[in-house]
Amino acid sequence: MNVPTPSVLSGTGLVKAFGPAVALDGVDLDVGRAEAVAIMGPSGSGKSTLLHCLAGIMRPDRGEVRLLGDRIDDLGERRRSALRRTRFGFVFQFGQLLPELPADENVALPLMLGGTGRQEAVRAARAWFGPLGLAGLEGRRPGELSGGQAQRVAIARALVTRPAVVFADEPTGALDQATGHDTMRLLVEATRDNGASLVVVTHDPGVARWCDRTVEVRDGRLLVPSPGAA
Amino acid sequence: MRTTLGLSWRLLRGGGRRGLLGSLLTLAAVAVSTGLLLFAVGANHAFAARSAADAWRHPAKAHGTPTAIEALTTDGVRGKPVTVVELAALSGDAPVPPGMKRFPKAGEVWTSPALRDLMRTLPADQLSQRFPTRTPTGTLGRAAVAHPGELVAVVGHAASDPSMTAARSDAMAVDNVASPTRIDRYGTGSQSSYAFVYQMLAAIASVLMVVPLLVFGGAAARLTVARRDQRLAALRLVGATPGQVVGITTAEAVLTAAAGAVLGTVLFAAALPALTQITIGGGTWYASDLWPGVWTPLVLLAVPVLVGLSAVVGLRRVVVSPLGVARRATPPALRAVRPLAFLAIVIAFGLVAGSLTSFGRAGLVILLVFLALAFIGINLVGPWIVALIGRVAAGTARGPARLLAGRRLMDDPRSAWRTVAGIALTGFVAGFLALLNPSAAMFHHGSANRLEILVPSASAEHVASAARDRLRGLPAKVTVEQREDAAGEGRVTTVRAAVDGAPADVDRARTALTGLVPGHTATTPADADQASTGLLGDLRTGALTVLGVSFLIAITSAGITGASAVLDRRQTYAMLRLAGTPLEVLDRARRQETLIPLAVMGGGSLLTGLFFGMPFAVDFGYSGALTLAGFLVVGFGGIIGAGALSRPLLRAVTTDPTPRPD
Numbered sequence: 001m002n003v004p005t006p007s008v009l010s011g012t013g014l015v016k017a018f019g020p021a022v023a024l025d026g027v028d029l030d031v032g033r034a035e036a037v038a039i040m041g042p043s044g045s046g047k048s049t050l051l052h053c054l055a056g057i058m059r060p061d062r063g064e065v066r067l068l069g070d071r072i073d074d075l076g077e078r079r080r081s082a083l084r085r086t087r088f089g090f091v092f093q094f095g096q097l098l099p100e101l102p103a104d105e106n107v108a109l110p111l112m113l114g115g116t117g118r119q120e121a122v123r124a125a126r127a128w129f130g131p132l133g134l135a136g137l138e139g140r141r142p143g144e145l146s147g148g149q150a151q152r153v154a155i156a157r158a159l160v161t162r163p164a165v166v167f168a169d170e171p172t173g174a175l176d177q178a179t180g181h182d183t184m185r186l187l188v189e190a191t192r193d194n195g196a197s198l199v200v201v202t203h204d205p206g207v208a209r210w211c212d213r214t215v216e217v218r219d220g221r222l223l224v225p226s227p228g229a230a
Numbered sequence: 231m232r233t234t235l236g237l238s239w240r241l242l243r244g245g246g247r248r249g250l251l252g253s254l255l256t257l258a259a260v261a262v263s264t265g266l267l268l269f270a271v272g273a274n275h276a277f278a279a280r281s282a283a284d285a286w287r288h289p290a291k292a293h294g295t296p297t298a299i300e301a302l303t304t305d306g307v308r309g310k311p312v313t314v315v316e317l318a319a320l321s322g323d324a325p326v327p328p329g330m331k332r333f334p335k336a337g338e339v340w341t342s343p344a345l346r347d348l349m350r351t352l353p354a355d356q357l358s359q360r361f362p363t364r365t366p367t368g369t370l371g372r373a374a375v376a377h378p379g380e381l382v383a384v385v386g387h388a389a390s391d392p393s394m395t396a397a398r399s400d401a402m403a404v405d406n407v408a409s410p411t412r413i414d415r416y417g418t419g420s421q422s423s424y425a426f427v428y429q430m431l432a433a434i435a436s437v438l439m440v441v442p443l444l445v446f447g448g449a450a451a452r453l454t455v456a457r458r459d460q461r462l463a464a465l466r467l468v469g470a471t472p473g474q475v476v477g478i479t480t481a482e483a484v485l486t487a488a489a490g491a492v493l494g495t496v497l498f499a500a501a502l503p504a505l506t507q508i509t510i511g512g513g514t515w516y517a518s519d520l521w522p523g524v525w526t527p528l529v530l531l532a533v534p535v536l537v538g539l540s541a542v543v544g545l546r547r548v549v550v551s552p553l554g555v556a557r558r559a560t561p562p563a564l565r566a567v568r569p570l571a572f573l574a575i576v577i578a579f580g581l582v583a584g585s586l587t588s589f590g591r592a593g594l595v596i597l598l599v600f601l602a603l604a605f606i607g608i609n610l611v612g613p614w615i616v617a618l619i620g621r622v623a624a625g626t627a628r629g630p631a632r633l634l635a636g637r638r639l640m641d642d643p644r645s646a647w648r649t650v651a652g653i654a655l656t657g658f659v660a661g662f663l664a665l666l667n668p669s670a671a672m673f674h675h676g677s678a679n680r681l682e683i684l685v686p687s688a689s690a691e692h693v694a695s696a697a698r699d700r701l702r703g704l705p706a707k708v709t710v711e712q713r714e715d716a717a718g719e720g721r722v723t724t725v726r727a728a729v730d731g732a733p734a735d736v737d738r739a740r741t742a743l744t745g746l747v748p749g750h751t752a753t754t755p756a757d758a759d760q761a762s763t764g765l766l767g768d769l770r771t772g773a774l775t776v777l778g779v780s781f782l783i784a785i786t787s788a789g790i791t792g793a794s795a796v797l798d799r800r801q802t803y804a805m806l807r808l809a810g811t812p813l814e815v816l817d818r819a820r821r822q823e824t825l826i827p828l829a830v831m832g833g834g835s836l837l838t839g840l841f842f843g844m845p846f847a848v849d850f851g852y853s854g855a856l857t858l859a860g861f862l863v864v865g866f867g868g869i870i871g872a873g874a875l876s877r878p879l880l881r882a883v884t885t886d887p888t889p890r891p892d
Contacts, residue, residue: 057808078812085810096805098634100641105633112630113811 008033008197009165011054013063016046023049024060025220031165036188036198038208041217047201048169050217054199055088055167056080067164085113089158089166089196091187093173096154097142104129104138107157114161128156132186148179155187159194166191168200172207184210256483257490259790263443264494264533266779268522269505270436270443271529272498276519277432280376280511281425286328287315287382289411296412298324298333299394301749304406306757307357307737309678311512312345312381313406318389325415327384329374334386338367342375342382356737360744361385377513396749409749427765428511430594435776437601438659439783444536446652446787480538487537491530508775510768512760564614564643572611575603576838583845601662604842608658608835612651615834616827617643623826631815635822647831649791649824652784653865654831659780660861661839663773664854665846678756679729681739682711683747687723693747694725700742705730727752773857781864789872792824796876800883807884816884817877824873825866832865 009031016024023046041047052058065073097106107125132152158166172180188210191198208214216223289300305312324333339361349358358364387394397409506515579600586593620639627633639646685693690710697708706729729736743752
């Protein structure tokens, strides 16, 4: 399982400071194709900042981020925005589904933003509902779904554009343990089945166990350098 | 109670920068509402004060023993009317006129400040020689003068003076003259038909302004509640009783509204000097008339109470179920009774409209009730139509922006309606006023150079030769004419002096002819048209003022609700941006959310307004078309501008990359 694969996403020498507080202090991280990496660490260790820098949400102060060999950290906001829309998928703890849209349109939205026609986008979105155990919930609105169901809709939305990398920030944080583990299993399996890599930020060792590899962040540095053993 | 107040105060203070911004938006909304509400109340107050200042000049026959004789004539100088009240005491206890320290003695002249100044500046042979003394005995106080520029003279006579027995009438006007009447007190009711017309128009204008204001104020109140929804649901979840939740939010809303009401009053007071310069009814205003007086504390009290009530209503959902707001579910469809109610109002109006003008004062009350009902009807049908538009937009959407806008409209049609309600209601006002916009051609402008005095036909030639004597040296030609009288009830004889010269020559001629025939003043056709041409200008001024106020409300309301919508949905926007949604798509969705319902509802309200204005249609014409075009330009431009103002806010809330569960 730990056979080194060609790197899809890599961060090198990443430094990011917020005023006097240094969140990242020279981090290197490579993510292989279809690899699932868990980033762990206590609150304030810099793990979310690392995810934001890798995902092109934030620009690092120093260092570089490459996707399939191309630098992405020096792109303008518009191009990074387009990149996030087309090459990345996101799953968060809460607030990611639009309350006004039914579940299927929530999933179809990234495709529509990419220019796919509505009917085709909704058809493509609905294809994800069966495999993720959501059959019959297409027309429900987020307020009418359970926490676990809402997270599975979010997973479908993250994968519908066939992204290269899925980023998840505490994806099970709002769920009970059993539901959380089910959701995590689905996230890892669905991502891998689609050939996408996965970067998960969590402080739950039970969640990290589902991933191929775990890296730990303390005070803006990686404790276990990448690549290494889980 | 103290715990509730203390907690509200802490929540209000501890709301952070965004909470503070939200509170400031509510504060601004309430301040604008209060200021404009005071203006609407003040305008009615001012017209009532003018009417009261005018009422005493119109004598009413004594019920008991008469103590004085009062007569009224209207003269003119430089094209402006001069009101002359003539008084003679019959006994020692003759009533002291308003604005004077005592009853005028024979031969005394008391004038309004404006007339006093004019008598000083104009040569004596043009004005002051018309009175028994060239320098006024005293100056009339506030209570006797309708507006700062009004020209009024009170002339004292002996009871035996011929002018206190001769019946009054002049060749042109029938309204502003009154024959000598034996009185025991001064009239209190308005005798001038124009005063009634003005008060009626002020009442209509107030309804046109106040209803949108109340809607706007209610929106502002619910805005506070909407932002608190989530937090209050959380409070409820941790076990706060419904009473405590209602108490906390209401206290918060009332505190903010009270501050807003005080600020609004200050704003109104600051704007007062400018507002007094709006010329209506031939003059500007006394600040003390435009200030609503005893109504001010009532408005100051009522605004926070109304906002509090509105907050309680808005809270019902949260209080009934702690999960009601925390979990967003499919909202129930709006009931079909809304469009039915609206249709019923329109049809009912259509049925009574034709006969409204024949009902007099009752007709006015019916019209005011219908105007208020029309507003309520539009406000009822608005959200229903918005939801319908949302369903159509979402159903036919191909791109994400239209889909987002449509779903959002379906999801919360009431809040989408609140953004455009102001402009839609202004559309009604514009439609209503477009038809009340008479063109200048409708009023004929009579000659200002042709003086006429009514005379008994037997003495016509004698009076004419006396007039020729008096006008010697002036470029005037005196003739005797026969014509229809002003009321159209028979033929009268007049002595006509056609003055071929400047206004100064006309005033010289007027002065020379004063007292030629006791009780009869020389007047020009222009004097008679003055009231109606004045009314024409005033209709325009009034319509523009009402439209200006409506637009101010509408655009402020659109700006505030737009900004608060961004704040309410900051988490959603931040998430969408984070997942790579371009800012333009979000902005386009936001714009469509406003512009689609605006186009439909603005147009619908405009048509409803036109329908309601139809029975009183004076003329449509050029200025009516201009009103409508102006509405479209200012309305849409204002809304787009107000929406653009919250774009930086949208950018600001979406640059924060981390979603927070606030």
